[in-house]
Amino acid sequence: MNLWIQGREQALKLCTLSTGDSVYRYYKSIVIPFEQPRKVSSTAVVNGGYREDLTAVFNNDCNPGAGMACIMRAPIYQEHMKLITEEIGLDPAKTAGMGTAASMENVAIHTQTYENLTVTAIVTGGVEVNGGRVGDPADYFQPIDKSSIEKPGxxxxxxxIDADLPPGILNRAMVTCTEAKTAALQELMAGSNYSTGLATGSGTDQTIVIANPASPLYFESAGKHSKLGELIGRAVLPAVKEALHKQTGLSPDQQHSMLRRFKRYGIKEETLWQAYAANTDKAVIKPKFMDALYQSDRDNFLVTYAALYVHLLDEMQWELLSGKEVQQAGNELLAAAAAKYGVKAPEIIGTGLEDYLQAWKVLLLGITGEKCTMLKK
Structure with a gap:
């Protein structure tokens, strides 16, 4: 199918769904025009909620270019989305859309089947800037007009879902879908940008769930005990991981990093350099220190020790281990790591979070200092 939108971009057909609907990418959007009536439940600001009269859905990249902020095309978000919908070539009154800063080139599509049931997840995303944990401290509380501008997802x-579902179960499928997204972030150990916790999503995530009322299959369960729920998880979880990898490189390999594991606890390159420069008489220039630090960052043993140490801090934060228990285990890890790298083992003195973090910083600066000495030889 060749579609041209205002002469700007030819539509690329990505796939045909088991429902018979096609998935296209054009005009910086992923678009699904419906061949037949569909049941849709979505978080879309325009035409969101539960609908049976929609003729299409889309996901739009509002980012005008690399490193540039998303730009609203109108004073209010609803008008912005209407303009985008019209430019895509769809009916604004019968279309639900989502906005994002993620590139549509980085879309991930995963399908799972069981007998004659098919579930497909189509995902874009990134959490490097906006990732957070539910319940994180927030400073935004401003009741505003219903026509206010919304942030993109x-x-x-x-x-x-190529099956018929009643409205409540369609919403339950969205819950299962959200759990799968959070499980993907958990398996990647993606940190929140607003607390010491692990991310459960971004602050602006959006979801559209589609069911096929023409299907002979009819389900009244979409939770984890149902096969439908299983397929949702098995489709969404890897799709989220793939989309995050494509968008920002977030992956198991990227997370094999001591610094990334400690990022949510505030241990960062610049603060480590400042601490080293303030407490050593050795003439080490910053580039050489950073070189040694980055060598430590990817070291297999140190990444393993860091992962165990950070998990101890998490267990304490979640009140699953006491401060004394974490202090004892933490000191054992510090001693083992220090022996491995031939440096003096620091000791956790108190039972506060800062005490544990300070001890790790001392260990890391000792290891990095030794590497700096080796680099000078």
């Missing part, structure tokens, strides 16, 4: 999911 970050992890956006279109979930297509």
């Amino acid at each position: 970050t992890i956006n999911i279109i979930l297509v």
Whole structure:
């Protein structure tokens, strides 16, 4: 199918869904025009909620270019989305859309089947800037007009279920879909940008769930005990991981990093350099220190020790281990790591979070200092 939108871009057909609907990419959007009536439940600001009269859905990249902020095309978000919908070539009154800063080139599409049931997840996303944990401290509380501008979504999911579902179960499918997204972030150990916790999503995630009322299959369960729920998880979880990898490189390999594991606890390159420069008489220039630090950052043993140490801090934060228990285990890890790298083992003196972090900083600066000495030889 060749579609031209105002002469700007030819539509690329990505796939045909089991429902018979096609998925296209054009005009910086992922678009699904419906061949037949569909049941849709979505978080879309325009035409969101539960609908049976929609003729299409889409996911749009509002980023004008690399390193540039998203730009609203109108004073209010609803008008902005209407303009985008019209430019895509769809009916604004019968279309639900999502906005994002993620590139549509980085879309991930995963399909799972069981007998004659098919579930497809179509995902874009990133959490490097906007990732957070539910319940994180927030400073935004401003009741505003219903026509206010909304922020674009970050992890956006279109979930297509080739089965008929009642409205409540369609919403339950969205819950299962959200759990799968959070499980993907958990498996990647993606940190919140607003607390010491692990991210459960971004602050602006959006989801569209589509069911097929023409299907002979009819389900009244979409939770984890149902096969439908299983397929949702098995489609969404890897799709979220793939989309995050494509968008920002977030992956197991990227997370194999001591610094990334400690980022949410505030241990960063610049603060480590400042601490080293303030407490050593050795003439080490910053580039050489950073070189040694980055060598430590990817060291297999140190990444392993860091992962265990950070998890101890998490267990204490969640009140699953006491401060004394974490202090004892933490000191054992510090001693083992220090022996491995031939440096003096620091000791955790108190039972406060800062005490544990300070001890790790001392260990890391000792290891990095030794590497700096080796680099000078």
